[in-house]
Amino acid sequence: MSLDARLVVTRPAFTLDLTLGVRAGEVVALLGPNGAGKTTALRALAGLTPLSGGHITLRGRPLHPLPAESRPIGMVFQDYLLFPHLTVLENVAFGPRCQGVPKAEARRTAAELLDRVGLAERAAARPRQLSGGQAQRVALARALAVRPELLLLDEPLAALDAHTRLRIRSQLRRHLADFDGATVLVTHDPLDAMVLADRLVVIEHGAVVQQGPPAEVARRPRTDYVARLVGLNLHRGTADGAGVKVGELLLHTSEHLTGPAFVAFPPAAVALYRTRPDGSPRNLWQARIEGIERHGDNVRVHLDGPVAVFADITPAALADLDLTAGQHIWASVKATETHAYPA
Template identity: 85%
Template sequence: MTLRARLVVERAAFTLDIEVAAERGEVVALLGPNGAGKTTALRALAGLTPMTGGHITLDGSTVHALPADRRPIGMVFQDYLLFPHLSALDNVAFGPRCQGLSKAEARAIAAGLLERVGLAEHAAVRPRRLSGGQAQRVALARALAVRPRLLLLDEPLAALDAHTRLEIRSRLRRHLTDFDGATVLVTHDPLDAMVLADRLIVIERGAVVQQGAPAEVARRPRTDYVARLVGLNLYRGVADGARVRVGELLFSTAEQLAGPAFVAFPPAAVALYRSRPDGSPRNLWQGRIEGIERHGDNVRVHLDGLVAAFADITPAAVAELDLSPGQQVWASVKATETHAYPA
């Protein structure tokens, strides 16, 4: 592992205590709700926030006792923090100059990095004349100019508009693939995490609640936050064969399990009825509509009842069923679309 760390930061009303590891060439994303401790973790790695305890090693060397400017770490801040009085070239050359290189050597490194990120023709431009995407790439080049073993990215796409974000996300993924050190990325955007990261670490209230490859985390969320992040209804219950009891409701599932289990299904798998459907469909319950909102091309219906759930249906179905908040409806999910896994 290029990076092995246990980060402990204690404050009056909050304690961060997590372990973070990353291999050479690996991109690890820290995900979590606001206040979970993501940025605190990143700043602790960088040496910008003092740690109460723990350790940080890079390539086998202990670095947590070193000041920030002596750690082999590059960082891209959320607001980029480019020096407004310096050109793009001199912004990127700043780090190598601080490491003792001559002005000519530092500028040569900076010119190569600007060419690598597609900004060679903007070398003489100052930050105020750069677009948001261009400023982000200059900030990335500046972080790489110190030849770091660890690259830290704090919400690197948050300051960009939606159209620019799409393009820059793709470019950033290519640049991270070319970086031979470890990368730790903080983001609140699940799409950024899924596209950019090889592995996710989900933090809630200062602790790790789930980690793994993006596809695995998306398939098997373990907290309500992760379920909302990946767009699934999630419940915890007790499994007995192909059934899981969640409160008073018994879910039939596609898997055979025993003991504590999670049950998950997408909102699109939920069918709604104004009256109890004929026959005896499995996974049927009655609920009250708490809210109705537009959700992409569909409509998301918020249900409360034996279990709370989201249902995604078409605008035509809303009109046909004449749905409105406060109504009682029946909801059902096929067993083949209801998945269970150990809790």
């Protein structure tokens, strides 16, 4: 691992205890709900929050004894923190100048990086003259200008509107692919994480609850937070070979397992009926509608019953079924639409 760290930060009402390893050239995304410890971890790596215990080693060298300014780290903050009184070129050259690089050389480095991120023509502009996407690219160029061995990104796309975010996300992925150091990205946006990261580390209450490649985490969530993040219904129960028993309901699955297991299925796989359907599907139960809301182009129906689930249906289906909150209906999901795996 290029980065090998155990980050322990103890506060009166919260403890972060996170073991983190990142290979050279790898992008690792820290995901988690608000208050999980993501930003605390990033600030601890940067030297902005002191460790209560643990260590930080980068390419075999201990970093934790060093002050923030002595660590070979580049950081992109959520609000970018560009110096308003400096030009774009001077902002990017600032880091090398602080490292003692001669002014002319620092400016050459800055110009090369601005060209790489497609902003060479904005070198003389002030930050207030930039769009959000341009400011994000300047912040990235400034972080790379110090030739870091570790790049830290704190919600780097959060300040952008949806249209700009789509374009900048793709550009950022290309820039990160060119960086040969370790990268740690903090985000609350699952799409940012899925597109930008090689590996996800999910934190809840200051500890890792799941980690792995994005596709694996999305396919096999292990907590309610991760399931909501990737848009799945998730239940834990006991598998008996035929399915997974969750409370009093046996959910038949396409996998044959025994013992503690998770069962997951997308909200779009849940079918709703006003009356008991003919043929009685194998996974069928009565439920009460707890709420109905718009969800993208569809409608999300919150159901309570033997299992609490979300069902996504079209607005036309909602009108056809004439569904309202408080109503009792039938719900089903095909065994082929479920996915079971060991808990």
